Amino acid sequence: MARAWEADPSALFDRRLGKSAEELGNSDGNDECPDIWQLDNGDVAVIGRDLTAVYGSRLPRA
Template identity: 45%
Template sequence: MFKRRIGPHPHEDTGNGSAAANSCPDIWELDSGDFAIIGVEQTEQLRPHLPSDAFLDPGEGIVVLPRHVLVKARKDIPLE
């Protein structure tokens, strides 16, 4: 099911001289080609602030991924 990590391991050096010890935000490509995100679940905190054209269907949630995780993963994200 989990095919490969997208971006560096979350416990590698974060670039500021310290490794992430207590946080593991991560991006994974699945065998299906979809992506799984490990981040902080913040559905209830952010739901009231959704733009008027954004919706959450049953079973969906809002997960926050730190910017630096996606920026570092950019080169590993497939174009197609």
């Protein structure tokens, strides 16, 4: 069975969704804080620790 959606690694960052960790005062000045971006193809990228394996089994059925 084919997947209905695949991430496009060539998509570019378009705009940040919400405030940056620095703007919220939650950054120690490095680039290791989580972030959420809308990509130029409409997808959303969440930058942070990968917990897919932990949360995958908890996702609600579609």
